[in-house]
Amino acid sequence: MKGSLLTLGSSTERQRKLMAFGNGIADFRSDTVTRPTPAMRKAMAEAEVGDDVYGEDPEVNLLQDEAAAMVDKEAALFVPSGTMANQIAVGVHTRIGDEVLVARGAHVRQWEASAAQANSGVAIREVGALRGAIDLDELAAYLHRRPDDHIGVYRLLSLENTFNGNLVPIAHMNRAIELAREAGSLVHLDGARLFNAAVAAGVEPSEVAAGTDTVSFCFSKGLGAPVGSVICGTAEAIRQARRIRKRLGGGMRQAGVLAAAARVALGGWRRLEADHRLATDLAVALASVPGVGEIGAVDSNMVLLEQKDLPFGIDTFLAALESERILCGKLSSHVMRIVCHQDVDNADVERLIGVARSLVD
Numbered sequence: 027m028k029g030s031l032l033t034l035g036s037s038t039e040r041q042r043k044l045m046a047f048g049n050g051i052a053d054f055r056s057d058t059v060t061r062p063t064p065a066m067r068k069a070m071a072e073a074e075v076g077d078d079v080y081g082e083d084p085e086v087n088l089l090q091d092e093a094a095a096m097v098d099k100e101a102a103l104f105v106p107s108g109t110m111a112n113q114i115a116v117g118v119h120t121r122i123g124d125e126v127l128v129a130r131g132a133h134v135r136q137w138e139a140s141a142a143q144a145n146s147g148v149a150i151r152e153v154g155a156l157r158g159a160i161d162l163d164e165l166a167a168y169l170h171r172r173p174d175d176h177i178g179v180y181r182l183l184s185l186e187n188t189f190n191g192n193l194v195p196i197a198h199m200n201r202a203i204e205l206a207r208e209a210g211s212l213v214h215l216d217g218a219r220l221f222n223a224a225v226a227a228g229v230e231p232s233e234v235a236a237g238t239d240t241v242s243f244c245f246s247k248g249l250g251a252p253v254g255s256v257i258c259g260t261a262e263a264i265r266q267a268r269r270i271r272k273r274l275g276g277g278m279r280q281a282g283v284l285a286a287a288a289r290v291a292l293g294g295w296r297r298l299e300a301d302h303r304l305a306t307d308l309a310v311a312l313a314s315v316p317g318v319g320e321i322g323a324v325d326s327n328m329v330l331l332e333q334k335d336l337p338f339g340i341d342t343f344l345a346a347l348e349s350e351r352i353l354c355g356k357l358s359s360h361v362m363r364i365v366c367h368q369d370v371d372n373a374d375v376e377r378l379i380g381v382a383r384s385l386v387d
């Protein structure tokens with residue numbers, strides 16, 4: 027892996043290397059690498075804008091209305107990132123000293139630089155989970171602990187769907203929400219990839235978000251917009267969210283140029299089905315490479331490969347791919363991640379499979 031894009035410390039060096047790769051690069055590291063489509067760029071150029079901190083940007087207002095309607099909530103707020111959307115949700119629902127329950131490995135706990143602790147003064151408790159589906163017995167045990175001055179108040183259950191590309195079944199989510207409600211807890215859904223979950227479950231996005239107090243989702247991942255996420259909930263929750271966004275420095279001015287791209291992205295959410303199909307095809311093709319073991323179920327646009335199922339080292343594979351201008355991600359020392367999105371296609375998948383074959387020939 028020495029010298030690889032994935033471990034190279036400096037972003038300047040990384041960028042230089044990417045430029046040197048030029049055209050023909052297949053970037054499977056994440057769906058966040060997607061570039062705005064020509065339709066998005068056109069909408070951005072033509073967007074009518076105003077000052078959104080004054081609530082006067084017409085594109086942002088349209089986007090917020092459309093986003094809220096999509097998940098059947100009263101209101102929505104456009105924010106710069108999925109992290110900020112989650113942090114606003116925690117801020118809206120909790121008070122300092124409260125505890126937030128999440129599935130083990132949840133983004134809000136693991137990948138947001140301890141922001142919930144730093145910004146809202148909460149403690150986050152991880153509950154055991156399988157493929158992102160929280161262990162319901164463990165959850166119930168936490169939620170129903172006898173009130174005691176020694177323990178924090180569980181104010182919020184924060185769910186995530188999809189979770190590392192896995193679909194958390196809607197029935198399972200509903201059961202977790204029911205348990206939280208019985209214990210008087212509020213519920214947020216980190217739906218950074220909510221539309222992938224909807225496609226994977228074969229339901230409308232509003233069904234994935236049903237029963238939650240707030241839900242966030244990102245335009246900048248598989249939907250392909252360059253920037254932006256949204257948090258949706260009751261009008262009162264979103265009124266509070268506006269103040270917290272300001273506090274976090276997330277109030278944007280002529281944000282309509284970004285909202286315009288996000289509106290195009292939102293309108294095309296059903297396209298995600300193609301990414302899921304490509305990921306499944308990729309997993310099937312990889313499983314046919316001699317020595318490759320069983321690959322876990324592919325629910326959406328991500329293929330996770332465990333070291334134990336590969337006849338070659340993950341680092342060897344990543345380096346060989348990179349020398350062919352194919353980039354993949356590494357979740358940990360023993361798990362590799364391949365993400366399909368609008369900027370990769372069948373030909374890129376074939377090239378990737380060719381590299382895997384070359385390592386076992």
Ligand SMILES: Cc1ncc(COP(=O)(O)O)c(C=O)c1O
Pocket residue numbers: 106107108109110112133134186188216218219244246255
């Ligand atoms: C599940 C989940 N939640 C939140 C985020 C944060 O989004 P952002 O990178 O826009 O802050 C991500 C980013 O990958 C994510 O995967």
